[in-house]
Amino acid sequence: MTEERPEADAGKKAMHRLAIGAAAFFLALIGFGLVVTFFGDPRAGEPETRLDLAATETNAAPPAAAPDEGNSSRFVEQTDQGPLPRIAPDGTPPMRAYAAPIPPGNAPRVALVVTGLGVGAKETESAINLLPAAVTLAFAPYGGDVQRWVREARSRGHEVLVEIPMEPADFPDSDPGPYMLRAGAAVDANQQRLIWSLTRFSGYVGATNLAGSRFLAEKKALTPVFSFLAERGLLFFDGGKASEAATRDAAAQAGISFAASDDAVDAVVAADEIDKRLAALADRARTQGRAAGTAFVYPVTVERISFWARTLPGKGVVLAPLTAVVSPPK
Secondary structure, three states, X not given: OOOOOOOOOHHHHHHHHHHHHHHHHHHHHHHHHHHHHHHOOHHHOOOOOEOOOOOOOHHHOOOOOOOOOOOOHHHEEEOOOOEEEOOOOOOOOHHHHOOOOOOOOOOOEEEEEEEEEOOOHHHHHHHHHHOOOOOEEEEOOOOOOHHHHHHHHHHOOXXXXXXXXXXXXXXXXXXXXXXXXXXXXXXXXHHHHHHHHHOOOOOOOEEXXXXXXXXXXXXXXXXXXXXXXXXXXXXXXEOOXXXXXXXXXXXXXXXXXXXEOOEEOOOOOOHHHHHHHHHHHHHHHHHHOXXXXXXXXXXXXXXXXXXXXXXXXXXXXXXXXXXXXXXXXX
């Protein structure tokens, strides 16, 4: 790197500053575009995800995370790909070690899982800071410095999930990225991609699907994935509804703790519709004792959930972390 000569004129310095500013602006636009294309629109039934990365271009992916400083190494196995969750020697699974406190009493419980965190900094920070601690947050594995966001989320009381990219019904029109689990792939190939996602960060209680309507409907492909997660002491949350029968069967066969979403509260991204679906979710909990919903990290979604949660006291329903409504292995 050459040093700037004293005789460089002011015009040259100004052009240099302008070039840096233009480059920063251009990179910001690229980052914004990636966030938009990655987040997609859940109104179509699952995220429209498009990452223009070839599966062989692993250097474009974020590096494996170091274990969260606040997490015990008892729950982490160091691998070549990064920290992989494991059951502690005393038998404590990560889904219990990292679980948030269960609300006291016997009131019906509603769990909400907000997905799509870790990619857009503004949206991620807003969700962590504004959503009630009882809301569970799901982080995509493709974001940069996800471990920092997870650490912040856990410090504010949120349970955390890792999103596992899975094959959607309309692939390749929707593409959740190069580490997507494929319905027709070999078990070993899917396991290696699964491990890649699991080693991006640590401190989560379990996994959920990023897209995946096709993969989740294939019990033969899904069961080995659930078995691997169960062996690591993790739960699985199915964020869709179309594949619920297949995922429940696979969960029972694999012996994994499991929960499924009863509704996507922002399937229609409008404040009044979100309010109606949140109210319906609370009604479901009062009828059945528990309910679980999923949502995306849209600003309006975060705002409506925050407002709704403040109205719950006195209504006979409590907002609870996901581990408070999950079904144990059968």
